[in-house]
Amino acid sequence: MNPDKAEILSNVALSVFRLNGLFIEWGNEFCLPHGLTSARWQVMGAIALAAQPSSVPQIAACMGITRQGVQKQVNLLVEEGIVQSRPNPAHRRSPLYALTRQGQETYRILRQRWQQHVEALSGDFSVADLEAAIRVLSGLARAHAARPETNEKEVP
Amino acid sequence: MNPDKAEILSNVALSVFRLNGLFIEWGNEFCLPHGLTSARWQVMGAIALAAQPSSVPQIAACMGITRQGVQKQVNLLVEEGIVQSRPNPAHRRSPLYALTRQGQETYRILRQRWQQHVEALSGDFSVADLEAAIRVLSGLARAHAARPETNEKEVP
DNA sequence: CCGGATTTGACAACTTGTTTCCATTTATGG
DNA sequence: CCATAAATGGAAACAAGTTGTCAAATCCGG
Numbered sequence: 001m002n003p004d005k006a007e008i009l010s011n012v013a014l015s016v017f018r019l020n021g022l023f024i025e026w027g028n029e030f031c032l033p034h035g036l037t038s039a040r041w042q043v044m045g046a047i048a049l050a051a052q053p054s055s056v057p058q059i060a061a062c063m064g065i066t067r068q069g070v071q072k073q074v075n076l077l078v079e080e081g082i083v084q085s086r087p088n089p090a091h092r093r094s095p096l097y098a099l100t101r102q103g104q105e106t107y108r109i110l111r112q113r114w115q116q117h118v119e120a121l122s123g124d125f126s127v128a129d130l131e132a133a134i135r136v137l138s139g140l141a142r143a144h145a146a147r148p149e150t151n152e153k154e155v156p
Numbered sequence: 157m158n159p160d161k162a163e164i165l166s167n168v169a170l171s172v173f174r175l176n177g178l179f180i181e182w183g184n185e186f187c188l189p190h191g192l193t194s195a196r197w198q199v200m201g202a203i204a205l206a207a208q209p210s211s212v213p214q215i216a217a218c219m220g221i222t223r224q225g226v227q228k229q230v231n232l233l234v235e236e237g238i239v240q241s242r243p244n245p246a247h248r249r250s251p252l253y254a255l256t257r258q259g260q261e262t263y264r265i266l267r268q269r270w271q272q273h274v275e276a277l278s279g280d281f282s283v284a285d286l287e288a289a290i291r292v293l294s295g296l297a298r299a300h301a302a303r304p305e306t307n308e309k310e311v312p
Numbered sequence: 313c314c315g316g317a318t319t320t321g322a323c324a325a326c327t328t329g330t331t332t333c334c335a336t337t338t339a340t341g342g
Numbered sequence: 343c344c345a346t347a348a349a350t351g352g353a354a355a356c357a358a359g360t361t362g363t364c365a366a367a368t369c370c371g372g
Contacts, residue, residue, distance in 0.1 A: 005278035006271065008286040013179060015293035017198070018220055020176035021359090022300040023169060024328095039328060042173070057350070064174055069329045071351070093337055094350055115162065122161035124295050130164040132288035137171035139280050144178040177329090180358095195358060213320070225359050227321070249367055250320055319368065327360075338349070 012136060030113070034106050035080060041110065043073040044099070047083060048107045053096035055088060082106060168292060186269070190262050191236060197266065199229040200255070203239060204263045209252035211244060238262060 027038035036044065046059050056074055060067040074097055077083035082103040085095040099107060122130075183194030192200065202215050212230055216223040230253055233239035238259040241251035255263060278286075 005281065005283055005286055006274040008283070008290060009274045009278050009281070010270075012286065012289055012293065015290065015297060016172055016175050016179060019172050019293055019297050019300075021220065022297055023172060026300045037327080055350085064177065065328095066330060067350080068331085068352090072328080091338070091350075114166075118162040118165045121296070121299055122165050124299065125161065125165070125292055127161055127164070129288040129292050130161055130168065132285040133168055133292035134164060134171065136281055136285050136289035137168065137175055140277070141171065141175050141178055143277055143280065144175075144182045193357080211320085221358095222360060223320080224322090224361085228358080247320075247368070314372085315370100317368100317370080320366085322365090323363085325360100325362085327358100329357085331356075332354085334352085334354105336350080336352105338347100340345100340347075342343100342345090 012140070016137075030117075031110065034110060036082075036106070036110075040073050040077055040082075043070055044077060044082060044103065044107060047074075047077075047097055048099055048104075053086060053098040055091065055094045055096055057094070059097070077103075168296070172293075186273075187266065190266060192238075192262070192266075196229050196233055196238075199226060200233060200238060200259065200263060203230075203233075203253055204255055204260075209242060209254040211247070211250045211252055213250070215253070233259075 024038045027041060031037055031041045042063065043059065046063050047054065050059070050062070054062075056071050057067045059074070060070040063070065074083060078085060078097075081100055083097050084100045084103070085097055088094050088096045180194045183197060187193055187197045198219065199215065202219050203210065206215070206218070210218075212227050213223045215230070216226040219226065230239060234241060234253075237256055239253050240256045240259070241253055244250050244252045
């Protein structure tokens with residue numbers, strides 16, 4: 001019943017891989033009726049949650065992925081009328097992005113549906129277990145965080 | 157201190173996404189000295205842990221990804237001399253795969269280094285938290301498991 | 313034994329994300 | 343003010359995985 005902390009940790013890692021795949025797949029079906037995908041939903045969420053309209057590099061930093069990856073999804077979101085660019089007074093080439101009216105409406109509906117889903121799900125777990133899970137996942141993320149390490153920038 | 161189970165669950169989902177990316181990145185660096193990547197390491201592990209030499213579709217089913225994805229990595233592992241194909245008495249076109257001598261040696265070293273890593277890491281967590289994390293992650297995986305749903309195969 | 317369904321590998325296109333390179337814009341220090 | 347460094351978008355190549363198609367091999371029901 002207590003096989004070894006190290007072995008449980010290995011299982012946590014495998015669970016994270018499996019769950020990541022399941023979440024993306026589930027999210028694609030969840031967003032399909034709104035013409036979105038998991039990736040675009042995540043970028044949309046980052047834009048929606050930002051206090052002010054944000055530039056692509058700001059969104060990328062907040063999401064923990066590269067700016068080029070975000071740029072692709074943002075360009076698609078603009079094409080679909082979900083997101084709108086506006087001039088950046090501080091940078092001519094780097095516009096700010098915010099949701100359009102349609103984007104706000106789509107986001108509102110998705111957030112509502114998501115809220116219903118997690119509430120239905122949350123009955124399966126205790127608060128103590130959920131908080132413990134957060135502790136473990138956060139601790140693992142901190143331990144594996146991309147540390148600049150010896151990236152001090154090679155002195156030329 | 158207890159904001160809402162639903163909100164903690166949302167944070168668990170975001171943590172899974174973030175951790176998946178961090179794990180893959182970390183694994184790539186971890187395997188680099190042995191000429192492997194995270195993806196190939198995972199496939200190699202599935203082959204190593206199988207009781208008997210396995211076919212590509214068997215490995216894929218056990219890993220929860222598509223056979224085509226596994227096939228790509230297996231072909232690369234064969235090229236690198238990590239994995240070896242042998243005739244499948246039950247299927248002429250679908251060979252069985254097992255580790256080569258070199259593959260067994262590489263696997264042994266990687267497993268040893270991984271073991272050291274998780275043991276060092278495991279000091280940061282309590283057994284209770286780790287088991288709670290497993291309960292939550294397993295429960296979420298079960299709830300989102302790709303269920304055939306209405307895929308009963310359209311009657312033609 | 314035969315014929316159709318299923319499995320399987322090969323191949324190609326697509327999605328998501330990363331890395332790399334280049335050109336332009338912005339920032340900074342003398 | 344100007345030269346150089348940093349930030350930024352665009353494009354291309356790559357990695358990993360998915361889906362789809364095709365042909366060969368296997369399986370199964372009659």
